[in-house]
Amino acid sequence: MxxxxxxxxxxxxxxxxxxxxxxxxxxxxxxxxxxxxxxxxxxxxxxxxxxxxxxxxxxxxxxxxxxxxxxxxxxxxxxxxxxxxxxxxxxxxxxxxxxxxxxxxxxxxxxxxxxxxxxxxxxxxxxxxxxxxxxxxxxxxxxxxxxxxxxxxxxxxxDLPNREATHVIRYSLRSGQVERFFEGTLILFGDVNPGAEVIAGGDIVVLGRLRGLAHAGALGNTSAIIMAMNLTPTQLRIGHLITRPPSTGIRWSKPQPEIARVENDNIVVEPFNGF
Amino acid sequence: MGKVIVITSGKGGVGKSTSVANIGTALAMLGKSVVVVDADIGLRNLDIIMGLESRVVYNSMDVIDGSCELEKALVTDRRVENLKLLAASQRNNKTDVQPEQMKDVCLKLRETHDYVLIDSPAGIEQGFENASSAAEAALIVTTPDVSAVRDADRIIGLLQAKEVSDLQLIINRFAPNMVKKGDMLNQYDVLDVLSIKLIGIVPEDPSIVGSSNRGLPLIYDATSEAAGAYKRIARRLDGQDVPVPEFKAIGWFSNMFGKLFGLD
Known part of the structure; x- marks a missing residue:
């Protein structure tokens, strides 16, 4: 706490x-x-x-x-x-x-x-x-x-808003499937395939590959983060900000956990090495 | 008691009907009694691909509205006796049939046949609902294209929601040369996204067009690689353990030597 x-x-x-x-x-x-x-x-x-x-x-x-x-x-x-x-x-x-x-x-x-x-x-x-x-x-x-x-x-x-529920999903999301929680952190054990969406009021953690769309802080909270074991999304949204990976993206030769967060009104993605 | 298998893809034009015709024929050649059902009501194709168009008298619509006995509506294949076709109505629309009615027909067919293969229409609407209503297993057909894989992923999600858990993947129109150049997804890319069991890879074969137009399933062409792939899929479907061969890119060098020395 x-x-x-x-x-x-x-x-x-x-x-x-x-x-x-x-x-x-x-x-x-x-x-x-x-x-x-x-x-x-x-x-x-x-x-x-x-x-x-x-x-x-x-x-x-x-x-x-x-x-x-x-x-x-x-x-x-x-x-x-x-x-x-x-x-x-x-x-x-x-x-x-x-x-x-x-x-x-x-x-x-x-x-x-x-x-x-x-x-x-x-x-x-x-x-x-x-x-x-x-x-x-x-x-x-x-x-x-x-x-x-x-x-x-x-x-x-x-600190009341901190005491929000955590939603745990134990399956992969396929194209067209959406998980939407306007409150709390969303943790997904599985992949988010291209065409699938995860939306949360708080943070989003994908313990798998995030290849679809993720929208953290969906109610305008730009201090929310998105983290994935392998972050190759079609689009990332945090609060009101939207970003997409560069079309000629630099990809790590070996997939590694990455974290996306807002810095000076921009969504930045970087390797996750612990807080 | 047989098995009802739906062949579906989401995207159109990836080879559902071709796969149904060839796998159905191959299973019948293995001695199984097979019915192929065209569920693409209003856009019937399967009878043409199988070369049975002129023999169709009744269709599934006639069976559903009670104007024809089920057995009477089945068209027997020209070459393999234990292969039957239940054609779709070309006059009707997909909404004229309810999933329950389709399910009844398929379950009745299951009682008297080893395999009931349902040729699903493209899309995720009622046509797909009808086709998958009785299915206990599904073969998902995809080509190694990003868009086809995306649609296949959607279809798999829908089938899983309907609790069809026996899902296997056919990768169709696989071109090793294009994979080598990096223009096409390889089978690992496809399986990485779809994460279901692979039942077979069918290499791209230009003669498929001619065979469909002539109404002679490719499977009769002993020299065709695609025909071999369909035969192997049929055997795997029937429970045999047949390994998936590695399809290699053919350069002009190996192509020439292959022709000269009969290497494969």
Whole structure:
């Protein structure tokens, strides 16, 4: 955990006053809205949050989550049309309608509410995921209920994004197959063949040959990395950046692990010799 | 009880129908009772390649809609008696048949024959769904081209999702001279991506065009290298252990000496 924090500290330090938050889950994206803000504020925040995503998310589905708070029906409609028309995202109804959690007291501060929202949602998503054929490693810390006041007020808030799930895939991906997780690190034991895609909100590690397309930090996180035992992709994407290998590529005579990360707004690939 | 095998590729023009005609004939020549089924409804070809076009009276569509008995719709080959063809309808469309109906026909054929070889249409749509509905094994045909390999990879993924696990690869139109020049993928490149079992490599053979047009499967040409390859594939399919020979590039020097001294 300590090591993780070091690596990711700067990644997603989300200011606590944020009105709109975009998080990725297995079933798609979730736009978390603080409904106590005015519709105008929400609208501006949505635009701000989505502006730097480019069109990388077009066609995916999104859930609008007000964390159990009421949002006036016309306002909701307005938001839906804004998101759909501007960003090409499909709005789906929330599968698990968020009911207000009973243990939230009205007099608790906004911060505590946020904390609760953040920690419970991934758990719900994880539960829904349990039937899938993809294993998930969920750090034990995640399972602790955030009801305890101590948990909610500890300075752990900034490293919350670190406690994301890890998705483990134990097969190769063939052309046309896509594995997409908007949350957490994706580890694949196998190859990603040309024409296959791996997309993750966090890092991507391929313990095999990566010959297809990989998109790490798919929600705009440019500190995500892509690593593979043999990195010969058709295209690499980290956050909003896209790169492809040079057509007359320099290839190592012997395949070796390589790592791709962002340096000065460029994706650089280099041999991996440990951190 | 026989075995239903689909021959498929994803990409068109890589030699599915040719492979079905030749492997089917070779298996029949080994004494097996074989039915080849043309599943390319609306674009039927297999009857032409096998030289049976003029003998087709009924097709699989007639069997499915009940206007003809299954046995009656089978056309017997001109040369090998235990080889039968179930032709496709040329008037209909792929969506006129449901995978379940195709499956019923194939399972019935399996009861009375050793091998049911299904010639799948190109593509990954309903035609492929129909062709693979009853398959317990598949032969994937690819040429050593990047695009054909990509499509084969896609098809393999789809077959694995349908839990067809007995998948074997035929590399067709293999040209050792082009591989040597670096213009063509070699078999190791292909197998590296597709990672399924190789059942045979068929070398490029210009006489395949003529044989298809004449309706005489290449397999009858004893001098053809491709025919030999198909015969070996048939034997491997039938459970025999036949090694895959190394196809070597032929330069003008070895070519001349080969001709002079009858070396091969």
């Amino acid at each position: 300590v090591e993780n924090r070091d690596v990711n500290d700067s990644i997603q330090a989300i200011p606590t006053h944020q009105i709109v938050e975009l998080k990725g889950f297995r079933d798609g994206l979730r736009l978390m809205i603080d409904a106590s803000a005015s519709i105008e504020e929400i609208r501006v925040s949505v635009k701000e949050r989505m502006a730097n995503l480019g069109d990388s998310l077009a066609g995916t589905s999104i859930v609008i989550d007000t964390g159990g708070q009421e949002l006036a029906a016309p306002d909701l409609e307005h938001l839906k049309s804004l998101i759909f028309e501007t960003y090409g995202l499909e709005i789906v109804t929330d599968p698990e309608s968020p009911a207000p959690t009973p243990d939230i007291q009205e007099d608790k501060q906004q911060k505590a509410k946020k904390e609760d929202l953040k920690s419970t949602k991934p758990n719900a998503a994880a539960a829904a995921d349990s039937q899938s054929d993809v294993d998930r490693i969920i750090p034990t810390k995640r399972k602790t209920k955030p009801t305890a006041k101590a948990e909610a007020t500890t300075p752990l808030l900034t």
